[in-house]
Amino acid sequence: MRTWLTLLATASVVAAGAGAWGWNHYVAGTWTSSTVVVQVAPDLDVPWRLDALEEAWAGTPGERVLHHVVWRGWDGRLKAGQYTFHPEESVQTSAERLVTGDRDAVDVVVPSGRDVGPIAGAVSRRVFADSAQVAKWFSRDSVMWRVLPNTYEMWWDTDAEGVTSRLLREHRAWWNDDRVAAAAAQGLTPREATVLASIVQAETAVIAEAPLVAGLYLNRLKKGMLLQADPTLIFALGDPSIQRVLDVHKDVDSPYNTYKHKGLPPGPIRFVDPRYLQSVLHPAVHRDLYMCAKPGGDGTHDFARTYREHLRNARAYQTWLNKQRIFR
Missing domain, CATH: 3.30.1490 (Dna Ligase; domain 1)
Incomplete structure (x- = not known):
């Protein structure tokens, strides 16, 4: 009898142990x-x-x-x-x-840039969105100017349409009443401000110069002058390798050719860093109408009020380009 009780007790302990282990x-x-x-x-x-x-x-x-x-x-x-x-x-x-669905959010960096491909690729590497589909959405005329490069928190399982919807919401939030009013004070709509900011950003990588460049182009617009912005020619030609704009480039037949067409081009020439948008909304106040890159290649510019002064700056820069053997 004791043997059976011992076996039963042992079995109970084993079962309890197994249950505890399983739990x-x-x-x-x-x-x-x-x-x-x-x-x-x-x-x-x-x-x-x-x-x-x-x-x-x-x-x-x-x-x-x-x-x-x-x-x-x-x-x-x-x-x-x-x-x-x-x-x-x-x-x-x-x-x-x-x-x-207690899942992670991921940081999605939407970079600034000229071409949609690398930007779509950067986005698709962070979320479950096909880069070709992201590029298709971002290339739409109604979308491109509304994409604000920044870092956004999204769910990893967001698709291309979801990414686009999120960025459009962020764009609406960014353009609050104060910013819309600031654009209007410069005679611009939000879209026009974005187009101008894209030119400013293409002109200078030196963010401290951006308000000066924005003020210059606004001066030209208010006077009814051609913008004559070299980056718009490079965009129209589709050749970002051009380092020296020549007279032959100015003949390109394109609505983006601001040497031929007055006013702003029909759309932005790149995805715009919001800091450059701010430079258009709050430009430097001055009377300059001309600008030319400075010799030395540091990305800064010489500004001028008169065409004569501008020609002097341009000759100095052209001489430097020749010395660097940069002919196109």
Whole structure:
């Protein structure tokens, strides 16, 4: 009789131990000793998301999380997104996060630049958005001028349309009443201010000079003068390698040729850094009408009120270009 009681007690202890082990292993215990990042693609149908995770976590402690998901009957509820799991998380907590969508936000850097391809590529590397689709959205005339380069927090599972919608909301928020009024004070709409800012940014990489350049172009616009902005010619020619604008370049047949067409071109010539927009909204007040790059290649410019003074500056710069053997 004692033997049976001993065996029964032993079996109970073993069962309790197994139950405790199972509870700790598949529910309450931690499962990773290091941070784990996993991405659940939104283009997978929900039933296939578990399969994708099983493949990614095969032979790793992550299988315990998936066992918990299946045990709870949650395998049809996995949410898309990027998840970061930490060492202190229990199996149950991690499983619950997968089915409630407690996912990560990521920082998406939308860079400033001339060409849409590299910008779309930079965006698509941070979220689940195809770069070709991002480029397609960003290239739309109604969208391009509204894209403000900056760093934005988004969900990893955001697609190209979602990225565009987010940036359009940010654009509407940026153009508050004060900024719209500041543009109007310069005789510009928000779109026109963006177009001018794109020229200013293309003219100077020295942000401290931007208000001076903006003021110069505004002076020319108010006098009804041609802008004669070299970056618009380079844009029209589609050749960013041009370092020296020649007379032959000024004959290009394009609405972006500001040597032929008065006023602003029909659209921006690059995606505009908001700091350059601010330079258009708050330009330096002066009477200069001409500018020319300074010899030395440091990116700064000489400004002039008269054409005679400008010719003197231009000759000095052309002499420097010749010495550098820069002929185009």
